[in-house]
Amino acid sequence: MSGFDTAEHPHRRFNALKGEWILVSPHRSKRPWQGQQEAPEQEHRPAYDPGCYLCPGNTRANGEINPAYDATFVFTNDFAALQEKVPMGSINEGGLLRAEAESGICRVICFSPRHDLTLPEMTTPAIRKVVDLWVEEFRTLGTRPDINYVQIFENKGQMMGCSNPHPHGQIWAQRTVPMEPAKEGEQQLAYFQEHQRTLLSAYLALELEKQERVVLENEHFVVLVPYWAMWPFETLLIARRPVQDITQLTDEEREALADILRRLTIRYDNLFQISFPYSAGLHQRPTDGQEHPEWHLHMHFFPPLLRSATVRKFMVGYEMLGDPQRDITPEFSAGRLRDMSEVHYKQAAV
Numbered sequence: 001m002s003g004f005d006t007a008e009h010p011h012r013r014f015n016a017l018k019g020e021w022i023l024v025s026p027h028r029s030k031r032p033w034q035g036q037q038e039a040p041e042q043e044h045r046p047a048y049d050p051g052c053y054l055c056p057g058n059t060r061a062n063g064e065i066n067p068a069y070d071a072t073f074v075f076t077n078d079f080a081a082l083q084e085k086v087p088m089g090s091i092n093e094g095g096l097l098r099a100e101a102e103s104g105i106c107r108v109i110c111f112s113p114r115h116d117l118t119l120p121e122m123t124t125p126a127i128r129k130v131v132d133l134w135v136e137e138f139r140t141l142g143t144r145p146d147i148n149y150v151q152i153f154e155n156k157g158q159m160m161g162c163s164n165p166h167p168h169g170q171i172w173a174q175r176t177v178p179m180e181p182a183k184e185g186e187q188q189l190a191y192f193q194e195h196q197r198t199l200l201s202a203y204l205a206l207e208l209e210k211q212e213r214v215v216l217e218n219e220h221f222v223v224l225v226p227y228w229a230m231w232p233f234e235t236l237l238i239a240r241r242p243v244q245d246i247t248q249l250t251d252e253e254r255e256a257l258a259d260i261l262r263r264l265t266i267r268y269d270n271l272f273q274i275s276f277p278y279s280a281g282l283h284q285r286p287t288d289g290q291e292h293p294e295w296h297l298h299m300h301f302f303p304p305l306l307r308s309a310t311v312r313k314f315m316v317g318y319e320m321l322g323d324p325q326r327d328i329t330p331e332f333s334a335g336r337l338r339d340m341s342e343v344h345y346k347q348a349a350v
Helices: 027-031 124-142 180-193 199-210 253-270 330-338
Strands: 011-015 019-026 073-076 089-094 097-100 102-110 149-158 166-172 214-217 219-222 235-239 278-283 298-302
Touching: 102 124, 124 149, 124 166, 124 253, 180 199, 180 278, 199 214, 199 219, 199 235, 214 253, 214 330, 219 253, 235 253, 253 330
Parallel strands: none
Antiparallel strands: 011 019, 073 102, 089 097, 102 166, 149 166, 149 278, 214 219, 219 235, 235 298, 278 298
16 A cells, blocks of 8 residues: 555554554544543652551551661562462363462562652662662572562552552562563564574664664663554663573663663653653563573563543453554654653752
């Protein structure tokens, strides 16, 4: 078809990291919205909340008292989705009714003793302490013989189901490899076996050459809106050096990771001048004792907001029954984020 333009016409894009397709409908981005509008979250929180289960010195729901921590704090989740000691067993009825026991451990990481901060409002040295704790936890949990995958993640904001506004993330470490990293692992392995380089190394080289989806970068990391982005302002943070997991980062690379996390999340907050909600997490090699040269450390950010602080994207209907779909193009989203200041809007107003 002559005149085909991905900025104007509906088309499919291939997600090379998962082996799936997404429908892009840029012509729909101007449609009027009469659907649900979200109420922005309360921005004003105290530095310390005596009723918060995560603040220093407070009593948690299980009766334990938090230490008077002054940086980061990690503990085993009081209401964990996984348990360490589970009787091993399985069910298989004709290959259709299948179940198997799953064991693991869930940890909570408090990013700061301050109840009123989030990552973009923290200093780079403070975020570096979070990165160092991620490294320590991945190394400790990943060496356990009963743990084959360690998932580090953060849910930020009520819109993403965060049950406590205190700045924190989670780690779920388990016996099996979850479906999302398993799919990525299959695609990365197939590419590595054919090309003898990581899939994300090749992809990053293409994106750096084109520049149209690159949001920001430093010496060791690049943040871009992936070609196959599903969420409106989704980003992918990729290590320039193809390390398999976060423990392989040098001291300088850890510092660079803290730097780019702060700069990215500030841009997110500045987009609609709110504490920008998202789910984010690191994807790295399984901890099954095998070599995984195909794996390339990266981090996903999945924010739900679409047009404003009050209009979000819903994954419903066709997206549940067919393929993921988006209206605004990844190139447009990258341009919006690229144009954002790296001075947080709260500081700019001072």
